[in-house]
Structures are given as C-alpha cells and as structure tokens.
Amino acid sequence: MKLLIAAVGHRMPDWVAAGCDEYLKRMPRELPLSVVEIKPEPRGGKSGGKSREQLTAAEKARILPAIAGCGRVVALDERGKDLTTQQLAQRLEAWMRDGRDTAFLIGGADGLDAGLKERADETIRLSSLTLPHAMARLVLCEQLYRAASVLKNHPYHREG
Numbered sequence: 001m002k003l004l005i006a007a008v009g010h011r012m013p014d015w016v017a018a019g020c021d022e023y024l025k026r027m028p029r030e031l032p033l034s035v036v037e038i039k040p041e042p043r044g045g046k047s048g049g050k051s052r053e054q055l056t057a058a059e060k061a062r063i064l065p066a067i068a069g070c071g072r073v074v075a076l077d078e079r080g081k082d083l084t085t086q087q088l089a090q091r092l093e094a095w096m097r098d099g100r101d102t103a104f105l106i107g108g109a110d111g112l113d114a115g116l117k118e119r120a121d122e123t124i125r126l127s128s129l130t131l132p133h134a135m136a137r138l139v140l141c142e143q144l145y146r147a148a149s150v151l152k153n154h155p156y157h158r159e160g
Helices: 014-027 050-064 087-099 114-119 133-151
Strands: 003-008 033-039 072-082 100-105 123-124
Touching: 003 050, 014 133, 033 050, 033 100, 033 123, 050 114, 072 114, 100 114, 100 133, 114 123
Parallel strands: 003 033, 003 100, 072 100, 072 123
Antiparallel strands: none
16 A cells, blocks of 8 residues: 655745655555645736635646545545544554555645545544644654554654
C-alpha cells in the first residue's frame, strides 16, 4: 500500500520541504509516502476575482489526476473527525489490511471543492487550531510516520 499527500500549494519554505523529506525517508518500505504539490488557482485581480467555488473547482481538476490510482481518499478539513494518534494508527493498520493506496487531500487557501469532500471516504482534521497549509503538510507527514511507528512498537511514540 502506498500513501500520497496531494497538497494544493507550491514554493513551500525550505524548512517545510526539509521536514517533509525527513519523514518521507523514515517511512517503512512497505508503506511509502509521497507528496504531490498541486498548483493553486490564481485568484484573479481585484476587479475580476474568482469565486471560491471557481477556485476550488479548478484545483479539483488538478487534484483528480494526481490521485487517480488511489482507491481511498481522505480529505483534510476543519470540520473533519478529530483523531488521536492511536486512532490514526488503527485506521492505518486497517487500511494496510485492505491494501488500497490512500490519498490525503490538503486544499488551498479556500479549502477543498465540496465535490471532493463528498467523494472522500473519510474526512479528518489535524487540529482545532487553524494551521497554515505548509504546517498542515508537515504535521500530516509527521503524524503518518508516528502512526506507522506505533504499529511497529517503535519508541518514537511514547504514551503517557
């Protein structure tokens, strides 16, 4: 099973790329993780700005080809289910038994297209706090590594 993060946004700060790369390298061989950057839709000028729906629909058109081979889609959204690390590890374990590749979607400044969220098998949130998209990407990479570590009883994750 492969994991993919499809994240709207480009030109992330070097510290985000370095952090994500570190967690991608740490993932177990049987659970590779990759990040695909999706170009955000230009917002348009002051007088000819695009609606939120137009922006997210254009980004959806770029996301769909990136996740075409994934049998499971998990949307990240502020109204999604709040999971503990243990619960994410349990989900990951079940997904591994199922074997379908899994895509995690991180929307742009205007979030994800409503149709993408409806299509998703699950919607989760990373935090009750508002996170910048760069930080959300890094936190998701770290949490997926942490969940994989929990499943292997690796000391990276400590309870209590």
